[in-house]
Amino acid sequence: MIDFEKLKDALVKAATAAGIEQYEIYFKTARDAMAEALGDEISGFSFGVSGGICFRCIFGGRMGYASTELMTTDEMRELVLRAVENAKHIESDDEVFIYPGSSEYGKKTAQPVEFPDAALLKNNALALQQSTYAKSKSVTDGTQSRVFAYETETRIFNSKGLSLANTAGMTGGFVRAVVKVDGESADDYDYALGCGLDRLLPLSERAVAGARAKIGAVEIESGKYDVIIDGRQMLNLLAAFSTVFSGKSARLGLSLLAGKEGSEVAAPCITICDDPFDPNCPMQTTFDAEGVAVYTKNVVEKGVLKTLLYDLSNAKKAGTRSTGNASKGSYADAVDISPLCLSIKPGACSLEELFQIALGGLYVTEIKGLHAGANYATGDFSVECAGFLVEDGQRGRPVKSFTIAGNFYGLLKSITHVGSKVEYGIPSGYTVFASPAVLARNISTAGK
Amino acid sequence: MLNKHLLERVLLRTMASGADFAEIFAERSHSSAINYIDSKIESIYDNTISGVGIRAFLGVRTVYASTTDISEDGLMLCAASVAEAIGDSSVKSNILLCERIFPNIHPVRIVPSAALTGFAAELLRAGCVAAAEYDKRIIQVQGSLTSKDRNILIANSEGLYTTDRSVRTRIVISAIASDGTENQSGSTSPGRLMGLEFFEEHIPEELGRMAAAQAITNLEADYCRAGRMPVAIESGFGGVIFHEACGHSLEATSVAIGASQMAGKLGQKIANKKVTAVDDGTIPNAWGSINIDDEGNPACRNVLIEDGVLKSYMIDRLGSRRMGLPVTGNSRRQNYSYEPTSRMTNTFILNGPDKNSDIIESIEFGLYAKEMGGGSVNPLTGAFNFSVREGYMIRGGKICEAVRGASLIGTGSQILMDIDMVGQNLACGQGMCGSRSGTIPTDVGQPLIRVSSITVGGR
Numbered sequence: 016m017i018d019f020e021k022l023k024d025a026l027v028k029a030a031t032a033a034g035i036e037q038y039e040i041y042f043k044t045a046r047d048a049m050a051e052a053l054g055d056e057i058s059g060f061s062f063g064v065s066g067g068i069c070f071r072c073i074f075g076g077r078m079g080y081a082s083t084e085l086m087t088t089d090e091m092r093e094l095v096l097r098a099v100e101n102a103k104h105i106e107s108d109d110e111v112f113i114y115p116g117s118s119e120y121g122k123k124t125a126q127p128v129e130f131p132d133a134a135l136l137k138n139n140a141l142a143l144q145q146s147t148y149a150k151s152k153s154v155t156d157g158t159q160s161r162v163f164a165y166e167t168e169t170r171i172f173n174s175k176g177l178s179l180a181n182t183a184g185m186t187g188g189f190v191r192a193v194v195k196v197d198g199e200s201a202d203d204y205d206y207a208l209g210c211g212l213d214r215l216l217p218l219s220e221r222a223v224a225g226a227r228a229k230i231g232a233v234e235i236e237s238g239k240y241d242v243i244i245d246g247r248q249m250l251n252l253l254a255a256f257s258t259v260f261s262g263k264s265a266r267l268g269l270s271l272l273a274g275k276e277g278s279e280v281a282a283p284c285i286t287i288c289d290d291p292f293d294p295n296c297p298m299q300t301t302f303d304a305e306g307v308a309v310y311t312k313n314v315v316e317k318g319v320l321k322t323l324l325y326d327l328s329n330a331k332k333a334g335t336r337s338t339g340n341a342s343k344g345s346y347a348d349a350v351d352i353s354p355l356c357l358s359i360k361p362g363a364c365s366l367e368e369l370f371q372i373a374l375g376g377l378y379v380t381e382i383k384g385l386h387a388g389a390n391y392a393t394g395d396f397s398v399e400c401a402g403f404l405v406e407d408g409q410r411g412r413p414v415k416s417f418t419i420a421g422n423f424y425g426l427l428k429s430i431t432h433v434g435s436k437v438e439y440g441i442p443s444g445y446t447v448f449a450s451p452a453v454l455a456r457n458i459s460t461a462g463k
Numbered sequence: 464m465l466n467k468h469l470l471e472r473v474l475l476r477t478m479a480s481g482a483d484f485a486e487i488f489a490e491r492s493h494s495s496a497i498n499y500i501d502s503k504i505e506s507i508y509d510n511t512i513s514g515v516g517i518r519a520f521l522g523v524r525t526v527y528a529s530t531t532d533i534s535e536d537g538l539m540l541c542a543a544s545v546a547e548a549i550g551d552s553s554v555k556s557n558i559l560l561c562e563r564i565f566p567n568i569h570p571v572r573i574v575p576s577a578a579l580t581g582f583a584a585e586l587l588r589a590g591c592v593a594a595a596e597y598d599k600r601i602i603q604v605q606g607s608l609t610s611k612d613r614n615i616l617i618a619n620s621e622g623l624y625t626t627d628r629s630v631r632t633r634i635v636i637s638a639i640a641s642d643g644t645e646n647q648s649g650s651t652s653p654g655r656l657m658g659l660e661f662f663e664e665h666i667p668e669e670l671g672r673m674a675a676a677q678a679i680t681n682l683e684a685d686y687c688r689a690g691r692m693p694v695a696i697e698s699g700f701g702g703v704i705f706h707e708a709c710g711h712s713l714e715a716t717s718v719a720i721g722a723s724q725m726a727g728k729l730g731q732k733i734a735n736k737k738v739t740a741v742d743d744g745t746i747p748n749a750w751g752s753i754n755i756d757d758e759g760n761p762a763c764r765n766v767l768i769e770d771g772v773l774k775s776y777m778i779d780r781l782g783s784r785r786m787g788l789p790v791t792g793n794s795r796r797q798n799y800s801y802e803p804t805s806r807m808t809n810t811f812i813l814n815g816p817d818k819n820s821d822i823i824e825s826i827e828f829g830l831y832a833k834e835m836g837g838g839s840v841n842p843l844t845g846a847f848n849f850s851v852r853e854g855y856m857i858r859g860g861k862i863c864e865a866v867r868g869a870s871l872i873g874t875g876s877q878i879l880m881d882i883d884m885v886g887q888n889l890a891c892g893q894g895m896c897g898s899r900s901g902t903i904p905t906d907v908g909q910p911l912i913r914v915s916s917i918t919v920g921g922r
Contacts, residue, residue, distance in 0.1 A: 017532075053720055056524070060548050063529040063800050065514070080508035084531045085491070090511070097509055100577050104584050106503040133548055157722030157843060193722060193843060200724075202843050237689045267501055268603040268639060271646065347510040349498075384848035386897075387837030388870050388920075392639050393646045397870035397920040399848030416846060418870055418920025420689065459922035461689030461872075 017044060017066050017086050023172055025091035026070055030174075033095050037113040038072035039173040041304070043346040049163040050136040052144035054156070057137050067346035070094045074102035078111040082347040112327040115175035117308035120301040124294040128166065128184040131210055136162045139188070143215045147192050150223040157193035157202070162186070162210050169300065177306045185297040185442060186210035192222035194230070201229035206441060208297060225380075229401065232415035235462035241376035242419060242458040243369050243405065246438030248382045249450035252396070253287075253357060254440065255389040256423040257448065260287075260314050261340075261352040262323040262333055269392045271424055272320060280320045281427035284362055287315040289324065289340070291355035295449070298442040302339070304350050309339035314357070315427075326352050344444060358449035362433030369454050371408040372432055377460065378403040378410055379419065394423040417462040429455045464489050464626070465515075467560050469535055470618040473517070474558045476542035478620055481550030482519035482526075484780075486619040488757060489515045489533070490799040492611060495575060497584050499591045499606040504584050509577075516799040517541050519549040523784050527802035560624035565755050568762070569748045571630045573658040575610035583608050583659060587634065590667030594638045597675030600682060602646075603639040604671070608632075610658075617759040625759050631750070631904060632661045633893065636671050640678035647684075647867065649677025649853070654893040654904065657748045677834065677853050680865045687854060687869035687921030693829035694871065694914045695822050695857065700835050700892025702811050702907035704914075705740055707838040707847045708875035709733075713767055713775075714793070715782025715805040716899065717842035724845040724876055728773050734879035736771040737815045744792055744808030750893040751809040751906040756794040758803060763792035767810075768879075779805040797901020804900045811908030815885020819911045822884045824860035830869060830919055831855045831862050837894065838871075845875030870920035878914055886911035 019042055030038045044066035051059040069082035072095070079102025081094045144160035166184030171177060191204040203225030205218040244252070258264050265273035272280060281287075291299060291309040303309055305327050313321050325333065326341035329352065342353035364372065381401040388398040397420035404411035421429075434452035441447070470487055477485035495509035515538060516529040526548040530541045575583060591606040610632045618624045633654030640647050651674045655661045696704055709725070717723035725733065734740075744753045744762035753762045758780050765775045778786060779794035782805050795806035823831065831854065838849030851869040855862045873881075891908030 058523065059525045059527070059802070061527040061529075061802055062544070062548075064531065065529070065800060066531050067510075067512075078506075080506065081510075082508065083511040083513070085511050085513040086531070097577060100580065101507040101509065104497075104504060104507055104580050107501070107505045108503070109505075155721070157717075157720055159720075200843055202722075202841070237691075267605075268641065268646070269605075347508070349506045349508055383841070383846075384837075384839050384850065384870065386839070387850040388848060390648060392637075392648045395868050397850065397868050399846070399870070399872045399920070401846075416872055416874070416918060418689070418848075418872055418918070420686075420868055420870070420920050420922050459689060461918055461920040463691055463918065 025088040029092040029095040035072045041069040042170040045167040047165045050140040052140045052160040069346045074099050077102040077105040109328050113173050114306045116177045120308045123299040124292045125297045125299045146216050147219040153194040155195045160190045162188045171306045181300045183298045188215040190218045190222045192226045194226040196230045201226045232413035237461045239457045240460045241373050243378045243454050245380045246450050246452045250448040254448040255385040258391040262325040262329045275320045279318050281318045282430045283318040284433050286360040288313050289354045289357050293356040296356040296447050300445050303341040304343040305341040307337045307339045353446050361435045361451045373405050376405045420459045464616045471558050473538045473542045480546040481552035484520040486518045489616040492613040494611040497608045514799040519545050529800040561622045563625045569656045571658045572660045590671035593668035594671035594675040600640045602641045606636045608634050623759050636674040638675040638678040640682040647681035649674045654750045656752050681867045684865035684867040687866035689921040693826050696832045698888045698890040698910050702909040703835050706907040707840040708878050710810045711840050712842040715778040719782040719785035723842045733773045734771040735882050737885040739813045740768040742810045749809045750904050756792045757796045758794040760792045777805045795903050801901040807905050809906035814887045814889045814910050817884040819886040822913045826857040829857045848872045872918050881915045883915045884913035
């Protein structure tokens with residue numbers, strides 16, 4: 016067990032000895048476990064306990080950082096010295112802050128998640144795997160099921176008297192079904208939050224059906240197509256370009272949304288909301304990485320940019336207030352800006368209605384390569400896709416190996432209809448993305 | 464890092480319930496990052512990671528646990544948890560660890576440290592300033608200089624006890640060019656398995672100007688036309704095409720469970736006869752090199768494909784058990800919290816028989832991909848994608864106007880056959896490869912090659 020109080024006391028003592036008046040201690044611990052099934056047995060089980068501490072302080076008007084996983088009192092003294100040394104070489108004249116605390120913090124809507132024992136994870140991973148094989152004789156080698164659990168605790172303590180703690184956790188399952196039909200292999204996957212069989216077993220049906228539906232996929236001619244982007248793919252696009260909503264990116268010329276508050280940046284059917292208390296998001300926190308209270312806000316409302324996202328320093332530069340979006344990818348990272356639960360709000364159309372409205376075109380159910388094929392600084396994307404033709408207002412034949420290309424800013428303006436069912440991604444830290452399916456017009460597509 | 468006798472006790476505890484193999488991977492690493500943006504050093508931070516991963520096998524079943532608690536109690540608790548999860552019998556065994564020292568084939572002269580932070584910051588600044596001054600349309604320059612000093616200890620139930628230290632240094636410079644209505648970017652990101660002597664060969668100012676020039680080229684370029692066409696892919700990071708299209712499909716991670724298009728194809732012709740490709744972790748100071756892999760096996764040079772015929776996979780210990788083939792020195796992981804698996808080191812296509820000029824002149828209409836971005840692959844189907852960071856159209860055998868926004872997609876088995884010309888200017892580029900054992904440094908490489916036909920994504 017890591018004794019946070021003992022480490023904190025050592026840091027405070029070392030900071031005082033070094034003459035540091037403004038400092039913050041950011042402490043994060045986590046535990047995780049995952050069972051994996053392969054073939055007809057549990058092939059692997061892993062679990063981990065981790066923890067790290069980050070000390071940052073204002074020295075000479077600059078913010079110095081240092082962090083460690085070595086939880087000894089000697090290391091705490093080193094940490095203070097390293098943070099001071101790092102601050103000495105910083106040149107940025109951005110005003111930096113140690114935050115005294117918000118007057119009020121919101122209330123989480125997510126229910127606490129009980130960390131399951133190993134037996135439950137293994138049993139349910141095996142049940143998911145068996146269920147997947149039972150769906151079709153075409154299910155074959157390479158099919159994998161995983162069930163996982165994760166929980167984390169974050170604490171912030173600073174020289175302004177702030178002392179906050181938050182715990183959050185989630186469980187989930189994943190299945191990748193591999194099928195072989197007439198010598199042709201295909202795979203598909205599905206995931207869900209929650210580790211009960213009621214949540215997990217339906218994944219088998221969807222993954223197997225999804226994989227089988229890809230058999231016999233055709234290639235399409237290059238050209239311009241109306242494209243329905245599935246909710247899970249649209250949320251990945253939103254995630255890839257979420258940095259464009261950062262006030263820091265805008266200030267530094269890395270987002271074309273700079274100065275566009277109040278302007279139309281998307282089609283009128285698009286509202287994008289950052290809601291840290293969305294009940295579908297299990298990884299909730301009441302405060303951001305600087306201790307500022309998080310809250311719900313529309314970033315884009317009916318196509319109009321309402322606000323960018325800010326931490327304390329960038330808000331000050333922009334002449335506004337923090338939106339409670341300071342973030343740290345890990346305990347060791349410097350403070351950055353991220354959304355919490357960023358979602359495109361649902362429209363009125365079912366998926367079937369989107370097919371009928373589009374009449375023709377493409378239904379994109381898989382996008383790959385966003386990490387390389389999406390450039391947030393330019394908004395450009397060109398990514399590998401798979402999906403289906405839309406023929407006569409219905410989902411048609413499967414399509415493979417094509418790309419869609421465009422610009423994210425343009426894409427937001429080309430959306431004419433929004434689906435009614437919102438899909439959620441798997442949270443990463445306290446950040447998650449969500450989107451319904453959207454119908455975008457006239458998208459450049461490369462095929463055969 | 465940890466007492467040998469304690470390690471023996473931890474291994475015994477791990478195996479107490481019937482595991483047939485146990486392994487301890489201990490790590491203490493220090494990393495630092497200096498970040499530049501908006502004409503200033505914006506942030507500097509460093510981090511020490513410290514922890515242990517304990518793994519047990521029973522046949523091909525594995526249990527892996529990691530902890531930051533490296534006290535004796537913490538390690539014994541972790542070992543007991545692994546033992547409880549792997550089996551339920553009661554076994555007593557003896558383990559006598561015997562130290563093995565592997566030669567250091569990657570000498571380091573200037574280890575990055577706090578004392579050199581100012582010096583390193585000056586190097587980064589020099590590169591970023593050169594990028595900013597390259598053209599008045601460069602509106603922003605971002606840079607980072609990162610280093611990692613990794614110290615590992617590996618002990619296993621077969622008696623192995625060994626340690627290794629590796630130091631890596633990398634600089635990344637990204638430039639943004641704007642004409643007032645749109646932005647375009649360019650970047651460069653070399654790295655080596657060495658210390659700050661890296662900058663004796665890599666001049667920061669030249670790197671900055673390369674990034675800026677690419678951004679300006681892209682700003683002035685029109686969008687690439689979409690469709691199928693022949694593509695000439697330049698040396699260096701162009702090798703990402705082999706890394707993605709074939710390399711991942713040769714890792715035991717997917718081959719051993721039958722989830723690779725390359726499973727069961729040893730000895731078969733899988734590529735054009737002009738293609739010979741290797742994975743070589745022994746290249747002195749290369750970005751993806753190692754002294755030992757993360758299971759304690761020495762680095763190897765493995766010929767993967769020779770004259771188009773599949774010769775070898777990349778195999779870790781678990782893959783070896785599943786496949787009945789020997790390990791190849793390819794077991795890697797991001798850090799102690801990840802279970803290791805088979806990964807690439809420095810993977811590249813060797814020089815071929817064709818003159819580079821002949822390759823360009825052979826293309827009547829196609830794309831010249833001068834600089835590639837990253838990509839990904841589905842090893843089962845071999846379907847891959849890459850982005851093209853800097854590209855030009857080829858018309859009548861000549862490199863013509865710049866184009867932007869291109870991507871390449873296809874399947875590995877097809878593209879390996881379609882590499883019909885292989886040039887003679889082998890060079891490597893540096894990347895970070897992500898897979899189930901985390902993100903690790905790898906080199907990709909090749910000479911200029913021609914792919915006879917591939918789908919180019921564009922507008």
